Amino acid sequence: MIITKTNNQHTNPIEAYIQRLESGQALLNDTPQNLIEVVGILKSYGIILDAYSNNLIYIAEKQFLVLFNFFKYFNGDFSFKKLLIHWWHDRINYEYAEYCMKTMLWHGGGGLDEYLDTPEFQQRAEKAIRAKLKNNIFMLALHKIFPEFLPEQIRQFAYYSGLGQFWRIMSDMFLDLSDRYDRGEIKAIPDVVEHIKNGLVAAANKPITYQVEIRGQQYDIIPKSAGLTFLNDTAVPYVEAVFFRGTPFPGTVSYNAQAYQIPVDQGDFAYGALYADPLPVGGAGIPPTLLMHDMSRYLPDYLHNLYRQTTRGEDDILVQICQSFQKSMFCVTTAAVEGLAPYPLATENPEEKAANRKYLKAWLNRLKSSEMLKINS
Numbered sequence: 280m281i282i283t284k285t286n287n288q289h290t291n292p293i294e295a296y297i298q299r300l301e302s303g304q305a306l307l308n309d310t311p312q313n314l315i316e317v318v319g320i321l322k323s324y325g326i327i328l329d330a331y332s333n334n335l336i337y338i339a340e341k342q343f344l345v346l347f348n349f350f351k352y353f354n355g356d357f358s359f360k361k362l363l364i365h366w367w368h369d370r371i372n373y374e375y376a377e378y379c380m381k382t383m384l385w386h387g388g389g390g391l392d393e394y395l396d397t398p399e400f401q402q403r404a405e406k407a408i409r410a411k412l413k414n415n416i417f418m419l420a421l422h423k424i425f426p427e428f429l430p431e432q433i434r435q436f437a438y439y440s441g442l443g444q445f446w447r448i449m450s451d452m453f454l455d456l457s458d459r460y461d462r463g464e465i466k467a468i469p470d471v472v473e474h475i476k477n478g479l480v481a482a483a484n485k486p487i488t489y490q491v492e493i494r495g496q497q498y499d500i501i502p503k504s505a506g507l508t509f510l511n512d513t514a515v516p517y518v519e520a521v522f523f524r525g526t527p528f529p530g531t532v533s534y535n536a537q538a539y540q541i542p543v544d545q546g547d548f549a550y551g552a553l554y555a556d557p558l559p560v561g562g563a564g565i566p567p568t569l570l571m572h573d574m575s576r577y578l579p580d581y582l583h584n585l586y587r588q589t590t591r592g593e594d595d596i597l598v599q600i601c602q603s604f605q606k607s608m609f610c611v612t613t614a615a616v617e618g619l620a621p622y623p624l625a626t627e628n629p630e631e632k633a634a635n636r637k638y639l640k641a642w643l644n645r646l647k648s649s650e651m652l653k654i655n656s
Contacts, residue, residue: 300617308655327577334352374566376446442513452479479615549649
């Protein structure tokens with residue numbers, strides 16, 4: 280498979296991509312159509328992330344320790360009309376946001392995961408539990424019998440909040456990218472990568488905190504003193520959990536342990552957004568289908584028209600959206616790789632270049648089985 284224009288058809292793909300990154304290019308080919316797809320889909324994604332973020336933060340703050348929160352997707356604005364719309368699925372699929380949250384919680388990693396296992400968190404969680412259940416004798420008795428049950432619920436609420444705060448920043452970043460494209464400031468895929476990288480760097484040290492109000496009093500679950508920040512403690516774990524690892528999709532692989540279709544080690548999982556086959560999109564049990572449906576509602580006209588001009592037109596629009604989304608995520612991944620590199624990738628210093636190449640090989644060895652080669656072929 281030829282992935283770059285070269286006279287040597289036997290070029291090592293990893294070496295070719297390392298050279299591409301060192302020259303200022305992205306993991307995605309720089310073409311006019313790719314630019315339209317990436318910017319257009321990120322505009323739609325930014326709108327969806329705004330809704331996802333608001334709902335996750337609402338659940339974390341307003342549904343705290345509400346164990347049977349049947350109306351959590353209504354953001355506190357419930358009506359019978361909205362319930363009918365909800366049942367008819369003429370709505371944003373907040374279930375996908377929860378899927379991503381639970382994937383992050385399960386895979387762990389980063390300072391947020393570490394903090395939630397500390398004695399400080401246990402003390403703060405216990406204080407909030409006592410305040411919330413002050414007059415609930417039944418729940419206090421349950422807490423005494425099963426002392427880890429409610430703290431585990433609070434860990435999950437902390438991930439609701441953490442992911443909501445992460446997506447709040449990413450939503451603004453993607454919508455700003457779209458505005459810059461409309462103004463003619465974004466003209467190539469490297470411009471997209473640079474915009475995202477600058478956004479990640481600017482927000483890198485933004486504190487991640489979590490407070491809940493119980494009977495008029497604020498309780499810090501994740502205080503600012505915990506030192507959790509946007510980049511290291513939410514962005515990097517999100518990339519690892521959602522872009523790379525993910526979870527096996529029901530109906531596509533067997534969960535039977537004797538079938539050996541699911542890796543034993545979580546670190547070997549490759550079900551994330553960068554690896555997903557776009558063709559099953561639309562099938563039952565495929566969580567990203569929910570996201571593709573959501574984005575299909577908010578496509579900018581120039582991207583929607585591009586999809587209409589394909590052979591199948593809108594008949595396979597979810598597949599096309601998935602392919603565009605993967606392209607955009609390779610741009611986000613490029614920005615993350617560049618931003619986390621030990622030295623600037625364009626360095627000519629031999630020692631720095633060697634350190635960068637070791638770093639890049641680790642990333643690209645993981646990506647070589649992803650959809651990266653396919654979308655660039």
